[in-house]
Amino acid sequence: MTTPSRVEPRGSRLAAEDRLPAERVALVDLLDRLLAGGVVLSGDIVLSIADIDLVRISLRAVIMSVRSEP
Amino acid sequence: MTGEHGVYLYAVTRGAPRLCLDDLTGVASRPVRVIEEGELTAYVSDVPLTEFGEEPLRRSMEDLAWLEETARAHHRIVEAVARSAPTAPVRLVTVYHDDAQVRELLRERHSDFLTVLARVADRREWGVKAYAVQVPAQPAAPEPETGPGTSPGRAYLQRRRTALRGREEMWRTAAAQAEKLHDALTGIAAASTRHRVQDPKLSGREEPMVLNGAYLVDSAREREFAALARDMTDLEVEITGPWAPYSFTALPGEAAHDDSVAR
Numbered sequence: 030m031t032t033p034s035r036v037e038p039r040g041s042r043l044a045a046e047d048r049l050p051a052e053r054v055a056l057v058d059l060l061d062r063l064l065a066g067g068v069v070l071s072g073d074i075v076l077s078i079a080d081i082d083l084v085r086i087s088l089r090a091v092i093m094s095v096r097s098e099p
Numbered sequence: 100m101t102g103e104h105g106v107y108l109y110a111v112t113r114g115a116p117r118l119c120l121d122d123l124t125g126v127a128s129r130p131v132r133v134i135e136e137g138e139l140t141a142y143v144s145d146v147p148l149t150e151f152g153e154e155p156l157r158r159s160m161e162d163l164a165w166l167e168e169t170a171r172a173h174h175r176i177v178e179a180v181a182r183s184a185p186t187a188p189v190r191l192v193t194v195y196h197d198d199a200q201v202r203e204l205l206r207e208r209h210s211d212f213l214t215v216l217a218r219v220a221d222r223r224e225w226g227v228k229a230y231a232v233q234v235p236a237q238p239a240a241p242e243p244e245t246g247p248g249t250s251p252g253r254a255y256l257q258r259r260r261t262a263l264r265g266r267e268e269m270w271r272t273a274a275a276q277a278e279k280l281h282d283a284l285t286g287i288a289a290a291s292t293r294h295r296v297q298d299p300k301l302s303g304r305e306e307p308m309v310l311n312g313a314y315l316v317d318s319a320r321e322r323e324f325a326a327l328a329r330d331m332t333d334l335e336v337e338i339t340g341p342w343a344p345y346s347f348t349a350l351p352g353e354a355a356h357d358d359s360v361a362r
Contacts, residue, residue, distance in 0.1 A: 034134065052253035057301045058226060058339050061294040063170050067190035068111070068215070070204060074193055075256055 106121070106134075106201055107146045109176045111187045113138050113216050126172040134198055136205035139212055141153075142180050143201065151194045160192070181343035185220040187212055188343050211350040219344040222289055222315050226339035227328045228297070229280060230306035231273030233247040270307065276332040277309035283331055286312035287324045291357040292346050307334060313346035 107126055116133050121133040125144035134141045141350045149155060155297055159165040170191060177188045195201050204210070284289040296308040321341075 039257075049193035055339075056170065056226075057297055059170055059174055060166075061297075062224075062313070062342060063173060063191040065294060066313075066348060067188045067193075068212075068348045068350055069190050070108075070193055070208075074195055 104145045105148050105151050105196060106198060107144045107151060108189045108195060108201060109142045109144070109173060110180045110189055110192045111142075111205070111212050111216075112139065112140050112180060112184040112236050113213065114184065115141075116140055116183070123176055124172070125176050126169050128172075130178055134201050134205070137209055138201045139205045139209060141201050142199075144176075146194065151338060152193070155316055156192060158192075165264050177343045177345075181334060185216045185341055187215045187348050188345050206284045208350060214351055215348050216264060218290070219315065219347060221318050221343065223318065223321070223341035224344045224346055225314050225321070225324065225328075226290060226318055226337075227280070227284060227310065227314065227337070228302070228337045229273075229277050229310040229332070229334040230302075230304055230337075231270060232306065232333060232335050245324055257276070264306055273309045273334060275306075276334050278329070280334065280336075281312050283327055284312060284314050284324065287320055287327060288316050290315040290347050294346070307345055309334065313342075315344055316346045 105128075109125065109131070115135065118130050120133070125131045127146050127150055129144035131142055131144050131147055150159065173191055177186065180186050181188070194205070196286070245335055266347075281291070281293065291312060291314045294311040294313060296311045299305055299307065302308050314324065325338060328338055
């Protein structure tokens with residue numbers, strides 16, 4: 030049997046179940062945790078997390094990168 | 100150092116470090132060192148404020164390449180530390196001005212950190228994502244009205260309606276199954292929380308995600324937990340982890356993470 034997935038153009042492969050490179054998918058799971066989890070500290074830190082909407086920023090960044098892929 | 104460097108904080112553990120720091124490369128390719136205060140150890144890197152100051156950070160956080168590199172470096176250190184001892188990971192890009200401030204933090208929140216570290220000891224975080232299974236297009240159910248007398252337009256609309264009903268039904272069923280799965284997993288876990296479901300653009304899957312749960316599980320119950328996650332429903336399930344307990348580090352007095360259930 031041939032392995033069609035190797036010769037199919039990238040577009041159709043991306044349309045299949047692994048639309049995103051594994052690395053990128055893992056990044057999404059990682060950002061779920063790094064931007065919504067972890068001990069939140071305030072006080073003397075350089076940048077107060079509360080000042081920026083990290084989740085919005087990360088989602089926008091990831092979506093932009095997905096769209097810009099060929 | 101003030102004005103030039105900041106102290107980037109990755110994680111806090113109890114007791115002296117039990118891993119070799121020489122092999123670790125942190126954010127901005129910086130080495131990792133520790134600050135010990137009382138019973139606590141903080142893992143930190145000295146980072147340039149030209150990159151980690153308030154204004155540069157606001158810009159860099161919108162730069163995906165920078166964000167990814169920093170997130171992966173942060174994660175790498177937290178993972179290494181978590182393999183060596185119960186660990187409280189700190190939120191991404193928490194930067195102090197100097198060691199004295201970190202020491203003060205460790206003194207002030209000493210008992211809070213000990214509480215968190217006791218909660219996560221001998222437990223690991225697992226992610227469970229569940230997707231509504233794509234039901235193959237229903238073979239057109241017998242439609243009595245689609246006789247020779249039915250116009251093509253009418254027949255089309257009827258098929259559309261049936262398909263839409265099928266989708267809605269599938270979605271409702273999947274959502275209900277996801278609730279049950281989450282409840283059952285929560286029953287096994289020491290604590291649980293739900294992250295927002297990922298958009299298909301981010302999940303990389305066409306099927307809608309119906310559950311993006313995080314569970315803090317006793318080491319002794321991991322097998323039971325995974326079996327339940329895999330077999331309990333018809334949903335397509337992805338298990339991620341083990342993770343350092345990122346989702347279970349709310350300090351006492353801090354607002355808990357979204358609808359987290361700690362027991």
